[in-house]
Amino acid sequence: MPIIDQLQITSFRNLAEINIAPSGGVNLIYGGNGSGKTSILEALHVLSSGKSFRSALVDPLIKDGDSVATVYASTSQGVKFGLSKSRNKRSQLRLNGKNEGNWEQVARALPALVIDSGAFSLLEGGPKARRRFLDWGAFHVEPTFLDNWRRAAKCLANRNRLLKRGFLMNEELRAWDVELSIASDLIDRARAAYFKKLLPLFEKTYSKFVGVHSDLKLEYKRGWPAKHQLEDLLMTNRELDAKYGSTQVGPHRSDIDVRVGNRKASESLSRGQEKLLVCALKIAQGELLSGVVNRRCLYLVDDLPAELDSSNRQRVMKCLLTLGSQLFLTSVEPKALAISEFGDTEIARFHVERGTIVS
Ligand SMILES: Nc1ncnc2c1ncn2[C@@H]1O[C@H](COP(=O)(O)OP(=O)(O)OP(=O)(O)O)[C@@H](O)[C@H]1O
Ligand SMILES: [Mg+2]
Structure with a gap:
C-alpha cells in the first residue's frame, strides 16, 4: 500500500x-x-x-x-x-x-483517484470520461489490459488512415480488422469483468448514502451491438466508415449507461445526488482495487x-x-x-x- x-x-x-x-x-x-x-x-x-x-x-x-x-x-x-x-x-x-x-x-x-468538481463529467459529459473511469480499473486489475488497449489503438489509427484514402483498400483493411477484433474482444472482456465486480460494491456504498435506489441502473455498453462479431461488423460497415473517415463501432465507443428510470442520471439527479453517485463509484473502485490486487x-x-x-x-x-x-x-x-x-x-x-x- x-x-x-x-x-x-x-x-x-x-x-x-x-x-x-x-x-x-x-x-x-x-x-x-x-x-x-x-x-x-x-x-x-x-x-x-x-x-x-x-x-x-x-x-x-x-x-x-x-x-x-x-x-x-x-x-x-x-x-x-x-x-x-x-x-x-x-x-x-x-x-x-x-x-x-x-x-x-x-x-x-x-x-490515485480524484473526486473534484470535474467528477461531474462522469455523468454529465460524453462517454470518454466513463471509458477512462472503466479503463483505470481494468488497467489496475488486469495486467494485460494496457497491451491490448495499445494494440487496439494502433489498429484503429491505421484503419482510419486507410479509410481516409477515398477508395477502399480491402486487403489492407482486412488485416487491421482481424487484429482490431482480437484486441477488442480482450478489452471488452476485461472491461465487462471489471464492471461486473464493481457494480455490487457501488450499490452497497450508494445505498449507504441514499437508501435503496431501485430506479437507478448502470449498464456497461461494449461499443458494438450484442450478438454481433466485431470483425463481421467492420467488414459490412466499410463503406459507411469510409464515408465518415473513421471506424464507427469498436471499443473506442464503449460507455456506461447511467439511468434513473427512463432518463439519463444527469437529467434526473440534483448536483448533490450526482456528487454522491460519483463518490460511491470512486469508493467502489478503491475497494475493488484493495480486494483484487491488495493495493x-x-x-x-x-x-x-x-x-x-x-x-x-x-x-x-x-x-x-x-x-x-x-x-x-x-x-x-x-x-x-x-x-x-x-x-x-x-x-x-x-x-x-x-x-x-x-x-
Ligand atoms: N502557472 C501558474 N503560476 C502561478 N500561479 C498560478 C499558475 N496557475 C495558477 N495559478 C494561481 O494559483 C493559485 C492557486 O490555485 P488553486 O486552484 O490551487 O487554489 P485553491 O486554493 O484550490 O482555491 P479555491 O479555494 O478557490 O479552489 C490561483 O490564485 C491561481 O491563479
Ligand atoms: Mg481549489
Whole structure:
C-alpha cells in the first residue's frame, strides 16, 4: 500500500516550494480561495499519472516566471517518485532514482483517484470520461489490459488512415480488422469483468448514502451491438466508415449507461445526488482495487463539502475512512469536514496561504 510520507513540490502553479510529511490517514489541506490547495492535489495526480485533472497543457502547471516544475514523493516502503515538467521539453520521470520512459510502472505503484468538481463529467459529459473511469480499473486489475488497449489503438489509427484514402483498400483493411477484433474482444472482456465486480460494491456504498435506489441502473455498453462479431461488423460497415473517415463501432465507443428510470442520471439527479453517485463509484473502485490486487489507492478529494449537506459529508467521509486509504482532502473551511469526530484516524492539517504552508 503506497503511503506517501514525504512530499516536495516546487514551482508548480502558485506553489513556490512545499515540503510536507503527510500522515498515512487523513491530510486536510485548508486555506482561502486561490491559496494553492487544489494545486497540491493536482501535483500529486500529475506525479501518479502524468496528467493533470484540470489542464491538458504543461505550461499552466509551471509557476509563472519559472521554467521547471518538480514533484517528488517517497513512500513509507522506501519507493521514490520524481517528476520534472519543463516548458518546451519532455517530462522527466524517475522511479527509485532511475529514469522511466513511460507512466506504466509509476501508475501501478501509485494509484490515485480524484473526486473534484470535474467528477461531474462522469455523468454529465460524453462517454470518454466513463471509458477512462472503466479503463483505470481494468488497467489496475488486469495486467494485460494496457497491451491490448495499445494494440487496439494502433489498429484503429491505421484503419482510419486507410479509410481516409477515398477508395477502399480491402486487403489492407482486412488485416487491421482481424487484429482490431482480437484486441477488442480482450478489452471488452476485461472491461465487462471489471464492471461486473464493481457494480455490487457501488450499490452497497450508494445505498449507504441514499437508501435503496431501485430506479437507478448502470449498464456497461461494449461499443458494438450484442450478438454481433466485431470483425463481421467492420467488414459490412466499410463503406459507411469510409464515408465518415473513421471506424464507427469498436471499443473506442464503449460507455456506461447511467439511468434513473427512463432518463439519463444527469437529467434526473440534483448536483448533490450526482456528487454522491460519483463518490460511491470512486469508493467502489478503491475497494475493488484493495480486494483484487491488495493495493490501496490515494484519494485526492477536492472541496468535499461543496454541494453536500453535513450528514452526507459525514457519510462520504465515513466510507472513505473505512477504506483505510491515504486521503488528501481540501477545504476552504477546516471545520466543515468535522474530521475530529472520526475516532482514532491519524490526521495531519496543512494550512496553505499564497502558495506556502503556514502551519
Ligand atoms: N502557472 C501558474 N503560476 C502561478 N500561479 C498560478 C499558475 N496557475 C495558477 N495559478 C494561481 O494559483 C493559485 C492557486 O490555485 P488553486 O486552484 O490551487 O487554489 P485553491 O486554493 O484550490 O482555491 P479555491 O479555494 O478557490 O479552489 C490561483 O490564485 C491561481 O491563479
Ligand atoms: Mg481549489
